[in-house]
Amino acid sequence: SQKIEQNSEALNIQEGKTATLTCNYTNYSPAYLQWYRQDPGRGPVFLLLIRENEKEKRKERLKVTFDTTLKQSLFHITASQPADSATYLCALDGTGGYNKLIFGAGTRLAVHP
Amino acid sequence: EAEVAQSPRYKITEKSQAVAFWCDPISGHATLYWYRQILGQGPELLVQFQDESVVDDSQLPKDRFSAERLKGVDSTLKIQPAELGDSAMYLCASSLGSELAGNEQFFGPGTRLTVL
Numbered sequence: 001s002q003k004i005e006q007n008s009e010a011l012n013i014q015e016g017k018t019a020t021l022t023c024n025y026t027n028y029s030p031a032y033l034q035w036y037r038q039d040p041g042r043g044p045v046f047l048l049l050i051r052e053n054e055k056e057k058r059k060e061r062l063k064v065t066f067d068t069t070l071k072q073s074l075f076h077i078t079a080s081q082p083a084d085s086a087t088y089l090c091a092l093d094g095t096g097g098y099n100k101l102i103f104g105a106g107t108r109l110a111v112h113p
Numbered sequence: 114e115a116e117v118a119q120s121p122r123y124k125i126t127e128k129s130q131a132v133a134f135w136c137d138p139i140s141g142h143a144t145l146y147w148y149r150q151i152l153g154q155g156p157e158l159l160v161q162f163q164d165e166s167v168v169d170d171s172q173l174p175k176d177r178f179s180a181e182r183l184k185g186v187d188s189t190l191k192i193q194p195a196e197l198g199d200s201a202m203y204l205c206a207s208s209l210g211s212e213l214a215g216n217e218q219f220f221g222p223g224t225r226l227t228v229l
Contacts, residue, residue: 044220
């Protein structure tokens with residue numbers, strides 16, 4: 001079955017540095033991958049979508065890469081700020097269901113001043 | 114800015130009782146999703162609607178959970194009877210449901226359920 005792995009340990013970085021989060025998947029070849037941000041006690045918020053034929057996508061300080069050979073996506077936040085502290089979820093399109101998503105467990109990012 | 118509405122925000126109930134959650138998606142969104150999120154895990158899809166039809170309920174525990182979207186707009190998720198293991202955040206999301214795959218999903222604030 002499809003499996004998505006994200007770093008279970010929290011990522012702690014200093015303000016101004018680049019945060020890099022990893023999403024690995026197995027037993028599947030997704031047509032696209034999405035990244036969401038989730039703050040404690042709130043619903044996830046969509047950040048970026050990248051399709052299988054795209055290697056890189058950027059939005060302001062965010063960058064996502066998608067390596068279908070390695071079965072991996074990297075999510076970068078440059079010039080990180082304490083306000084970027086949150087849990088970041090990776091989601092892949094699921095088989096069956098129309099626009100169904102399979103979510104990873106997420107990685108918690110803490111940016112320290 | 115349009116948002117997905119959910120109520121209640123918090124619900125405490127005793128096991129064996131019935132509970133119901135309500136969701137009002139963003140106007141014009143054809144696809145509606147109900148997810149369950151256990152602390153420390155990602156959201157898990159319970160049921161997905163396209164308009165008023167269920168297109169995926171493979172992970173819905175049908176012996177105790179039910180969901181409906183009668184007019185293809187708002188939706189209700191019910192649990193009867195509730196069990197201790199049902200304690201979780203229940204999230205509703207909606208998307209345009211266009212033919213373009215990969216529509217972003219818009220999530221509501223969730224309902225935090227605690228079963229005692």
